[in-house]
Amino acid sequence: xxxxxxxxxxxxxxxxxxxxxxxxxxxxxxxFLRKRMGFFTYVAAALAWLPAGWAALHFRQALLAHQLxxxxxxxxxxxxxxxxxxxxQCWTAKVMGPVIFGVPEVTTAMESRxxxxxxxxxxxxxxxxxHSMIFGGAAxxxxxxxx
Numbered sequence: 001x002x003x004x005x006x007x008x009x010x011x012x013x014x015x016x017x018x019x020x021x022x023x024x025x026x027x028x029x030x031x032f033l034r035k036r037m038g039f040f041t042y043v044a045a046a047l048a049w050l051p052a053g054w055a056a057l058h059f060r061q062a063l064l065a066h067q068l069x070x071x072x073x074x075x076x077x078x079x080x081x082x083x084x085x086x087x088x089q090c091w092t093a094k095v096m097g098p099v100i101f102g103v104p105e106v107t108t109a110m111e112s113r114x115x116x117x118x119x120x121x122x123x124x125x126x127x128x129x130x131h132s133m134i135f136g137g138a139a140x141x142x143x144x145x146x147x
Contacts, residue, residue, distance in 0.1 A: 005142035006064050010056065012138055013063050013146055017052035019131070021045045068143040078140025085133025091119060092126040 022045035037044065056063060070078070095117055119126040139147035 005144070008138055009064060009142050009144040009147055010060055012135065014053045014056035016135075017056075018045065018049040021048045021052070063146040064144060066145040068145065070140060070143040075141050075143075078137045078142070080137070081133050082137030082141055085130045085137055088119065088126055088133065089130035092130060095120065 022041070025045070026041065095115060123129050135147055
């Protein structure tokens with residue numbers, strides 16, 4: 001099980017920087033991105049992510065160096081939260097369709113819309129909740145302090 005836990009920790013630590021590297025500029029500079037960069041925004045975010053992903057993999061010994069001893073019931077709760085967060089993210093992506101990838105922020109081809117279907121009628125930002133559940137659940141399930 002330790003192999004799965006370390007792989008989960010590394011995967012999340014390496015992939016997570018892609019989220020703020022895209023969404024922060026997409027929300028702060030959406031007018032500029034729509035008019036000047038369009039879909040190149042994705043390329044720019046990917047290029048910005050490469051050093052962060054490389055660093056997470058290169059320094060994996062340091063990321064995986066500290067692990068707490070989590071009792072089995074808490075680990076089980078962590079896996080449950082992680083799986084529920086992953087399911088919520090999939091559900092949210094299905095409800096939103098292609099909008100989940102930031103298309104309205106970077107192009108005029110699609111305008112955003114206000115979604116009131118579940119899970120949005122229960123939580124205004126289910127993606128944020130899902131990501132919190134994924135990281136919190138993974139941290140509890142694995143015990144790695146890097147998460």
